[in-house]
Amino acid sequence: MAKNTDRPRSILISRFSALGDVAMTIPVVYSVCAANPGCDFYYLTRPLPASLMLEAPPNLHVLPVDTALYKGVGGMRRLANELCRRYRIEAFADLHNVLRTRLLGLFMRLRGVRVVHLRKGRRGRNRLTRPRHKVMMPLVSMRARYREVFFRLGLAYQDTFRGFWADQEPDPALYAAATEPKKPGETWIAIAPFAKHRGKIYPPELMEQVVRQLAARPGYRLFLLGAGRDEANTLGRWALGADNITNMAALRLGLKAEMALMSRCQAVISMDSANMHLASLVGARVVSIWGATHPFCGFLGWHQRKKDVVSLDMVCRPCSVFGNKPCRRADFHCMYGISPARILAALDKA
Template sequence: MAKNENNKRRTVLITRFSALGDVAITIPVVYPVCRANPDVNFVLATQTWPATMMVDTPHNLTVVDVDIKGRYKGLRGMWRLAEKLKRHYKVDAVADLHSVIRTWVIDFWMKLHGVEVARIDKERSLRRKLVKHKVDAVTPTVERYRLVFERLGLQAPQRAFTKLFDGKPAPVSAIVPAKGEGERWVAISPFSAHRGKEYPIELMYQVVDKLANMKGVYIFMMGGGKSEKLALRPLSKRYHNVTSLAEVKHAFLDEFALLQKCDVMLSMDSANMHLAALMAVPVVSVWGATHPKCGFMGYNQSEENAVQVDLPCRPCSIYGEKGCRHGDYRCLNRITPQMIVDKITSIIGQ
């Protein structure tokens, strides 16, 4: 599908508006697809905040930030957006990586105007069977993204992405200090949007205490918002080698500048796991209500670095939003701080 019948350069619209982690997962797929199809223009439509994450982009990728809460709010807004994108970019194919009502509106408008549409298979029935423990796993998200482009007839290489800024100067940031010789940097992202995916903060404090008392280890706590700032502040005050990024206004480039210096990231099943993967940083991931076999493991990350306990009730949810049927979140509380520390030290060599 490199060229249309009139031998004109083609333009493929890619849609994925949320969530942040899901948009991050598009990068290891979209960037190689763009580079494998140099004669095709690609336009990625996403929300304003995720759009700023799209750095080191291929020459034939245009990122469009969409205000879905303002100008393009609601179904009418999506209808107007579809018309604008088609007119401005001469779109003749759509890769829908979201498959929700918003993107269905865009897909429908495009089909009415003769545009080819390929949509992600979310494997919803398989996901329901997974949480009922009737199947063992679903297709990883990164592969389901890739198959969308393949269905459009595009070259869609598997596992071709290495990392952002590969072979190029790494990003620099005024908020990221120089790294001293022999130092081991550990980034920790302790929060998640859902309780079923978030390691209890009092246990995380114990993890930080053990790491902070190791010689040459420097810890960078990642978070944002008032509640996360307050939760992390005691750690940065207690330990000279713990820094809270929640206290400093920063952008994605600042995070990438930090991550490229880190030796390991400790993360929940959340967006920062995927941001670290974009910089090829090893991730020790903590899994509670969800599970790597739900399809959201960080790109090229080893499941050997996943910290979890085997329970007959896991996974109970794909996204971690459901309450614990036992009321005690044993999937997280039975993970000891030492289990996490042992995984981290196996990577940083302490």
């Protein structure tokens, strides 16, 4: 795209949640920063997603913010005023388009800032997820929608992001508390069996079978990913008595360590969840399991292969974009109908 002499020089970017959604913005944000070296970009997000911004371009400034300090209309007005005064914001790229960011955009406009909101494509989503007469066509990917926001601001763009640790392996010291450095001939597999909503979670009793069968393979080492006490306890039971299974949730090493570890794995088995996107950022192959949701909604991991998607063709799928709606059949067959053998077969494909 040709350079625009009227392009803004100080651009605010916002995406507050969730972790996976922020991860999806990174290939686009890093690329637009590289394509516009004369511009400063300020990424406004919550503290946890802010920790994902590894190897950030020199003109990208990450602004972690506690949204609890800026509640309501008054809070968004105060935040807009603070940002404009401190960083001389000229344009606002809203990659979230929720009530909070629309309010922030309103107060930015009142200060003369150019504002572009993400176009979510709600009509297409509704056609894809409605109970009857679905239109089973792939929607525009979220990364393409993010690119469009910057295009509408008149910014140059070229896909240049290559992933984290693309040129050099991460320091093994990052995950030394979990395992020794990888030995020749070892096969490392990370498994992320959880998601925010039930419609996106493969049944734990079936996933445990996947874990057991993989752990029985010679030379295999498994790393189980999760967060919080309940998930750590579940993974701990799966790892019990096996010296080649590591419960990463119990170690709590942090996102950077887990991403470094995933970059050294031959594959990651994940739900349609944040870990799919984190693994994608480090160039890991992801065998992703999809239930209530569908890759057609535009959320497949960056550079992931369609043949690594494991799912059932059902007339009711997808029933929602985020997997947060009750199962219309009340049995979650979209997940229970996937056998452990099918997941292992997908993993073993070249």
